[in-house]
Amino acid sequence: MSSLVHKKKPFDIFGKATHGKVGMWFFLATDALAFAGFLIGYQLLRIRIADWPTPSEFLGIHLSAFATFLLICSSVTMVISLAWGETGNRAKMLKYLIFTALGGMVFLGIQVYEYQHLFHASGMSFSDFKYGPPQFASSFFLVTGFHGLHVFSGVVYLWIMIIQTARGKYDNGKINAVEICGLFWHFVDLVWILVFTFIYLL
Amino acid sequence: MITEKEAKKKIKKYLVIMVWLTVLTALEVGVVYVPMSYLLIATVLTLMACVKAAIVGWYYMHLNHESRWLQWASLSPLIVLIYVVALGFEAPTRKNSPYWSAPKRKVLKKKDTSSVAPIEKIIVVDKK
Numbered sequence: 198m199s200s201l202v203h204k205k206k207p208f209d210i211f212g213k214a215t216h217g218k219v220g221m222w223f224f225l226a227t228d229a230l231a232f233a234g235f236l237i238g239y240q241l242l243r244i245r246i247a248d249w250p251t252p253s254e255f256l257g258i259h260l261s262a263f264a265t266f267l268l269i270c271s272s273v274t275m276v277i278s279l280a281w282g283e284t285g286n287r288a289k290m291l292k293y294l295i296f297t298a299l300g301g302m303v304f305l306g307i308q309v310y311e312y313q314h315l316f317h318a319s320g321m322s323f324s325d326f327k328y329g330p331p332q333f334a335s336s337f338f339l340v341t342g343f344h345g346l347h348v349f350s351g352v353v354y355l356w357i358m359i360i361q362t363a364r365g366k367y368d369n370g371k372i373n374a375v376e377i378c379g380l381f382w383h384f385v386d387l388v389w390i391l392v393f394t395f396i397y398l399l
Numbered sequence: 400m401i402t403e404k405e406a407k408k409k410i411k412k413y414l415v416i417m418v419w420l421t422v423l424t425a426l427e428v429g430v431v432y433v434p435m436s437y438l439l440i441a442t443v444l445t446l447m448a449c450v451k452a453a454i455v456g457w458y459y460m461h462l463n464h465e466s467r468w469l470q471w472a473s474l475s476p477l478i479v480l481i482y483v484v485a486l487g488f489e490a491p492t493r494k495n496s497p498y499w500s501a502p503k504r505k506v507l508k509k510k511d512t513s514s515v516a517p518i519e520k521i522i523v524v525d526k527k
Contacts, residue, residue, distance in 0.1 A: 226475050390452050
């Protein structure tokens with residue numbers, strides 16, 4: 198009878214999730230706190246400064262909306278890639294992983310273009326803003342730059358996975374490592390959705 | 400390992416979700432241009448953003464397949480994110496901008512820098 202009683206190990210509470218996955222989830226939770234800290238900083242500056250501009254008048258909302266759409270698309274290609282990975286179809290998994298990485302790279306390109314445009318059109322830099330308080334520019338670059346850094350590291354992470362997939366490491370359908378990479382990538386998308394709302398739209 | 404048929408079924412679901420996310424993004428951009436009070440715009444946009452983030456977490460990050468504990472653990476940053484949302488609502492109350500009624504569009508003016516002393520003058524004063 199006693200052999201039937203299953204003693205729970207600490208990680209059993211997370212079900213079938215692997216240790217790596219649980220670790221990534223907790224990293225993402227702390228990373229979300231970092232983003233929340235920056236967003237709180239942005240909002241507090243906004244409260245204290247009287248002539249804070251309406252962001253939608255200076256920032257290119259349509260371009261950023263397209264960038265949001267692009268990140269959503271790359272999230273989709275990521276999950277599609279995982280679905281094919283589970284079937285052991287290396288070619289299709291690889292194809293969609295490359296699409297995902299390309300999506301991230303185009304996003305970064307858009308961000309570079311946007312920064313350059315803002316610098317020339319509104320004189321926005323870390324310390325200056327032609328039409329209002331410089332804190333608007335510095336907090337904008339802080340939050341979006343921190344996100345851009347995440348996209349960049351996500352793209353590097355994805356290329357590592359692409360190389361491993363191309364070498365046939367995941368042909369057996371055991372794609373836990375790629376799933377963990379996917380978690381990070383979706384998180385980048387998720388955070389952008391919030392940043393887009395709080396920085397660009399509100 | 401799963402079969403190709405199962406994978407295709409999953410992919411179909413993912414694409415439907417993507418359409419929803421795209422529609423919500425388009426609506427978000429549209430809402431900004433509707434002449435509503437800031438309070439209303441902020442409420443709608445925050446709700447939409449939360450729904451989108453939840454959809455990504457639930458379906459794409461596969462929280463729907465995880466254990467109850469991991470689902471709750473993933474919500475832990477909400478403790479601080481609630482503060483972000485609250486500040487987002489509070490921000491315009493401290494300014495002159497109309498909070499309860501529809502705002503008028505501001506006319507852009509170049510920042511007046513005539514009253515600010517050039518940096519060379521400040522340095523000279525310091526030397527004396």
